[in-house]
Amino acid sequence: MGKVRKKKNTFNYSVNRKKLKRRARKKDAPRIACDEIRKAWDDTKSVASNMAEMGLAVDPNKVLPIHADTSTSTGPKYVRKPYVIEDLKASASVPSKKTMGISSDMVLYVRHMVENYGEDYKAMARDDQNYYQDTPKQIQRKINLYRRHHPSEYEALLKSRTKQ
Known part of the structure; x- marks a missing residue:
């Protein structure tokens, strides 16, 4: 019997690893279904800072606490992208055309x-x-x-x- 030869690992110099990693990260990122939020989203910032700029809450338990005696609210006080909330309100006020059909x-x-x-x-x-x-x-x-x-x-x- 002959010997089994293994292929030698060689480094591919023509591939930019940094670009590959960036593309993979962008591909694996979750898709935002809401058009208004997707347009205002900044990929360089975290989820919490993006939502805070839009005036939206990341954790509803922190915004609306269960206990009524805690009146302290945490988070930034300035909304830099108020148009997102206005667009969301406008799209929510439009009556829905989708209804559950009956066979x-x-x-x-x-x-x-x-x-x-x-x-x-x-x-x-x-x-x-x-x-x-x-x-x-x-x-x-x-x-x-x-x-x-x-x-x-x-x-x-x-x-x-x-x-x-």
């Missing part, structure tokens, strides 16, 4: 139940279309969810039920 099967199920039984949840629990054997409380929760997302359609269902 089409559940819409059909709720419509069937309300059309046939109105608000009699015990009768709904005994219905043949109650495939999952929901209890009256579970059916009531599903109907309330439908009512929150489609209030006008729910009222129309109840009115059509009373006309019959």
Whole structure:
């Protein structure tokens, strides 16, 4: 048998190790999902100093202590980037377009139940279309969810039920 030759470790002079380390650190840094904070973020500063400049709290326990007798507040008193808070308030005041959707099967199920039984949840629990054997409380929760997302359609269902 022949000998196994190991490759000799050689130093690669053409690679800048400092740049590699900086790129790796930047790549491993957490991504900031909030646009307002990301724009004002300074990578050369620590998290605490960045948040303090924006007027935001790093540790909510220090800002709002549990005990009411401690009235001393720690941290810097000067906010250097107040526009971040204003932008956050503006984006929070915009109504959200995202709502939890209701599946089409559940819409059909709720419509069937309300059309046939109105608000009699015990009768709904005994219905043949109650495939999952929901209890009256579970059916009531599903109907309330439908009512929150489609209030006008729910009222129309109840009115059509009373006309019959």
